[in-house]
Amino acid sequence: MKKMIYISSYILLSLCLISCQSKQKKKNISKHESIINTALGTRLKLPIDLSTYDYLNNYKSDSISTLNSKFKIYSRIDGSCGTCIDFINKWSDLSYKLNEYDTSIILMCHSEDNFELIKYLGESGKIKKFQYPLFFDKKNEFIKLNSFMKEHKHFETVLTDKDNYILAVGNPIISKDIGDLYIKEINKSSSDKK
Numbered sequence: 001m002k003k004m005i006y007i008s009s010y011i012l013l014s015l016c017l018i019s020c021q022s023k024q025k026k027k028n029i030s031k032h033e034s035i036i037n038t039a040l041g042t043r044l045k046l047p048i049d050l051s052t053y054d055y056l057n058n059y060k061s062d063s064i065s066t067l068n069s070k071f072k073i074y075s076r077i078d079g080s081c082g083t084c085i086d087f088i089n090k091w092s093d094l095s096y097k098l099n100e101y102d103t104s105i106i107l108m109c110h111s112e113d114n115f116e117l118i119k120y121l122g123e124s125g126k127i128k129k130f131q132y133p134l135f136f137d138k139k140n141e142f143i144k145l146n147s148f149m150k151e152h153k154h155f156e157t158v159l160t161d162k163d164n165y166i167l168a169v170g171n172p173i174i175s176k177d178i179g180d181l182y183i184k185e186i187n188k189s190s191s192d193k194k
Helices: 002-039 063-067 087-101 116-123 141-145 147-151 176-192
Strands: 051-053 071-078 103-110 134-136 157-161 166-169
Touching: 002 147, 002 166, 051 116, 071 087, 071 141, 071 176, 087 103, 087 176, 103 141, 141 147, 157 176, 166 176
Parallel strands: 071 103, 103 134
Antiparallel strands: 051 134, 071 157, 157 166
16 A cells, blocks of 8 residues: 555656746746847847957958858857857758858957967867857947847847848757748748848
C-alpha cells in the first residue's frame, strides 16, 4: 500500500512539474512574441560613437555603402568571447548567399578587453575573410539603445530595410527557419516597393 501511495505521489508530482513547466514555457513564448511584435516596424537605433575595423584591409564594401544597402542584417557580437567571435565565420559564409538580395551584414562588436581578442584572431587568420567592416561599439550602446535586445540573445539580430525599420527579429545563422523568414521578408519588401 505504501508503495502505491509513493508511486501515485511521484506521478502526481511529475505531472504538476510538467504542467508548471508547460505553463512557464507558454508564458515565455507569449512574452517573446509580444517583444518581437513590438519591435517590428520600429526604427533600429545606432550608436553615434562607432569605429570600423578591417583586419584584412580589403573588404568589399566600405562603411558608408554598407550602411546604405537596401536591406541590412545587424547582429551583436561579443568580441571578448572566442566562441562568439566564431560567429563571424558563419556570417562570412552567409554573406555570399545574401549578395543577390542587396543585403549587407553589419556586425556590431562590443568588448570587455578593448577588442584585443578579436584583433588577434583577425590578424592571425583565425577569422575568415569577411566582406564588410566590423563595427566596434566601444560603449556597448547598441544593446542599450535597443532595449528589446536585452530580453534574449536571439533578439540581438535583426533584419532592417534601408531606413533601419525592423522587418524581422532572430538569428539566421542559428536557425534555418529564421534564415528562410529573412529571405521571405526581403522578397516581400522588394516586391511591395515595385
